[in-house]
Amino acid sequence: xxxxxxxYNFAHWLTQNREEAEDLVQETYLxxxxxxxxxxxxxxxxxxxxxxxxxTFLTSRTGLxxxxxxxxDLEENPAALPVTPDTPESVLLARxxxxxxxxxxxxxxxxxxxxxxxxxxxEMSYQEIAETIGIPIGTVMSRLSRARKSMRELLExxxxxxxxxRGAPQK
Amino acid sequence: MTCPWSAKxxxxxxxxxxDDELTEMEAHLRxxxxxxxxxxxxxxxxxVTQAVGHRFSPSPEFRMKIEQSMSAPKPRPWMVRWAPAxxxxxxxxxxxxxxxxxxxxxxxxxxxxxxxDLHVATLASANPVDVVSTDRHTVKPWFQGKLPFSFNLxxxxxxxxxxLGGRLTYFQQNPxxxxxxxxxxxxxxxxxxxxxxxxxxxxxxxSLSRKxxxxxxxxxxxxxxxxxxxxxxxxxxxxxxxxxxxAARS
Ligand SMILES: [Zn+2]
Numbered sequence: 001x002x003x004x005x006x007x008y009n010f011a012h013w014l015t016q017n018r019e020e021a022e023d024l025v026q027e028t029y030l031x032x033x034x035x036x037x038x039x040x041x042x043x044x045x046x047x048x049x050x051x052x053x054x055x056t057f058l059t060s061r062t063g064l065x066x067x068x069x070x071x072x073d074l075e076e077n078p079a080a081l082p083v084t085p086d087t088p089e090s091v092l093l094a095r096x097x098x099x100x101x102x103x104x105x106x107x108x109x110x111x112x113x114x115x116x117x118x119x120x121x122x123e124m125s126y127q128e129i130a131e132t133i134g135i136p137i138g139t140v141m142s143r144l145s146r147a148r149k150s151m152r153e154l155l156e157x158x159x160x161x162x163x164x165x166r167g168a169p170q171k
Numbered sequence: 172m173t174c175p176w177s178a179k180x181x182x183x184x185x186x187x188x189x190d191d192e193l194t195e196m197e198a199h200l201r202x203x204x205x206x207x208x209x210x211x212x213x214x215x216x217x218x219v220t221q222a223v224g225h226r227f228s229p230s231p232e233f234r235m236k237i238e239q240s241m242s243a244p245k246p247r248p249w250m251v252r253w254a255p256a257x258x259x260x261x262x263x264x265x266x267x268x269x270x271x272x273x274x275x276x277x278x279x280x281x282x283x284x285x286x287x288d289l290h291v292a293t294l295a296s297a298n299p300v301d302v303v304s305t306d307r308h309t310v311k312p313w314f315q316g317k318l319p320f321s322f323n324l325x326x327x328x329x330x331x332x333x334x335l336g337g338r339l340t341y342f343q344q345n346p347x348x349x350x351x352x353x354x355x356x357x358x359x360x361x362x363x364x365x366x367x368x369x370x371x372x373x374x375x376x377x378s379l380s381r382k383x384x385x386x387x388x389x390x391x392x393x394x395x396x397x398x399x400x401x402x403x404x405x406x407x408x409x410x411x412x413x414x415x416x417x418a419a420r421s
Contacts, residue, residue, distance in 0.1 A: 004237065005228060012227035022233050029237060033295070101219045102226070119185060120217045121224030126187050145181055152216070 003049055006122065010050065013117055014057045014110060024060065028053040047124070047131035054114070054132060066110050104154040112147035119144055174205045184214055283400075287385055289340060290360040290400050293349065300336030300351050310337045314348050322348065322363050322395060325418035331355065332411050352401075352411055359401030359411055366396040388412040392419040 007028060011021040031052050057063040105113055118124045118132060129144075130137045176199050182188050183196045200207050293299045302313040307324035315321065317339055327334060333353045340349040340362065347364035386408040387400040397419075399412050 004234065008229035008233070009225060009227045013224070018227075018230075021227070022229070025229070025233075026237060026240070029240075098219055098223050101216070102223045105220070105223065116220060117224050120220040123221075126185070141182070144185075148181065148213070148216075155216075 003046060007049060007053055010114075010117065010122070011053060011057070013105070013113065014054070015060075015062055016106065017062075020060070020062060024053060024057055027056050031056065044128055044131055046122075047128045050118070050122075050132040051134065100155055100158050103158065104151050107154055108147065108150060111143065112150055115140065115143050116147050116151060174203055176203065176206050177209060180206065180210055180213060184210065184217060283387060283398075286342065286360075286362055286398050286400055287387075289342070289349065289362070290358075290385075293338070293351065293360060294358055299338070301338040303336040305334050305336075307334060310334060310350065313337065314339075318346055318348060320363075320365050320395060323418040323421060324350070325414035327352075327414060330410075330414065331407070332359075332414065354403050354407045354411070357401055357403035357407070359399060359403050359408065361411070361415060362398040362400070364396045364398075366391050366394055390416070392416060395419070 004025075008021060008025050011024040011028075012018065015021045015024060028049065032049060035052070058066075105116070108116070115129060115133070118129045119126075124132065126137050126140045126144075129140045133140070135143070176196065179188065179192070179196060183193070188196055200210055302310055304310050304313075307326065311322070311324050314337065324334065331354050335351040335353050335358070337348055337350045340347050342362065342364060345364055345367070347362055350361040350363070352359045352361065385400055385402055386405040387398065388408050389396070389398045390412070391397070397412070397415060399408050399415070401408060403411075
């Protein structure tokens with residue numbers, strides 16, 4: 001079954017729920033089979049499948065509620081890439097463990113979570129991500145940049161909080 | 172004070188910098204006290220994210236359920252007749268495409284690949300043929316006026332082959348006829364085009380058709396180029412080819 005485990009994993013990250021993830025994957029395969037005649041050779045098959053899965057999710061009940069509660073991207077302008085200041089956060093992040101990263105990913109808004117997962121976990125190129133999400137490459141870059149910034153901020157808060165809770169020295 | 176290069180760090184770590192910028196970036200990283208640790212930290216975060224990301228796996232029960240539903244789709248009205256071919260072809264096509272077998276073929280393999288795709292797409296389509304008939308006397312006239320050439324169809328009575336119908340098709344911007352045949356549980360497409368120099372270079376039995384588990388035959392007869400392709404056995408493909416060849420000569 002092509003991409004089965006990866007699609008399931010991604011679906012679970014989107015829905016955060018096993019049952020919903022299974023429904024989502026099943027529907028994705030059905031739609032892929034039905035729409036296969038419309039698949040254009042030369043286009044990216046993986047991006048095509050992920051796109052079906054993602055669109056199916058966004059029109060599901062959970063997906064719709066997520067969309068409603070998430071602010072749409074306001075400043076998705078490649079010219080206005082946020083610049084990350086040099087802070088000691090890099091030192092803190094070096095200590096971020098898997099549990100902290102997992103928590104941060106779960107807490108990220110779904111638009112940020114998916115773009116990070118597609119890039120870092122699926123190792124998709126920006127072009128593939130653009131095809132999957134249906135946005136220009138410039139938007140992929142700015143969204144990715146903001147998503148990672150959010151993620152680092154979440155981690156920083158967590159790591160600082162944990163250090164303080166343990167009464168560990170900051171430096 | 173933020174280093175102006177830090178804006179490129181993500182693209183660098185995502186392997187998205189063009190070669191010239193990549194070289195510059197690598198040189199910069201060796202000397203910048205702010206970017207070097209930042210790059211390291213981001214790279215580490217990427218790695219942890221990747222490790223954490225792969226944490227959900229489908230249950231064996233679910234895998235089985237999907238595999239079964241893929242191999243035996245519930246019949247819908249239009250699928251009753253096409254269900255076996257549809258499921259097999261679509262599952263096969265999904266599998267093949269996912270491994271990207273088309274990536275690096277020679278030109279002739281690409282052409283055969285394209286025909287194989289046409290065949291698969293036809294089987295996966297809701298309306299595989301435009302003219303549905305087992306009667307060659309219905310199918311052949313249907314193409315008249317739609318194509319810049321005509322062709323003969325064989326009498327298949329008493330043979331294991333059955334004509335299912337035909338449709339117009341395009342291959343490398345040229346119109347042609349696609350005829351769909353059935354032998355046992357397998358579907359075979361016969362493509363007929365006006366012969367051109369590009370087409371005459373194509374050979375059957377390329378590595379592609381072997382990867383596809385498809386058999387193919389191709390020949391030129393009376394200024395027309397024939398391609399026979401399908402998942403039937405090579406001897407069935409040859410058998411059908413013989414019928415078409417002799418019809419062309421009659
Ligand atoms: Zn620097």
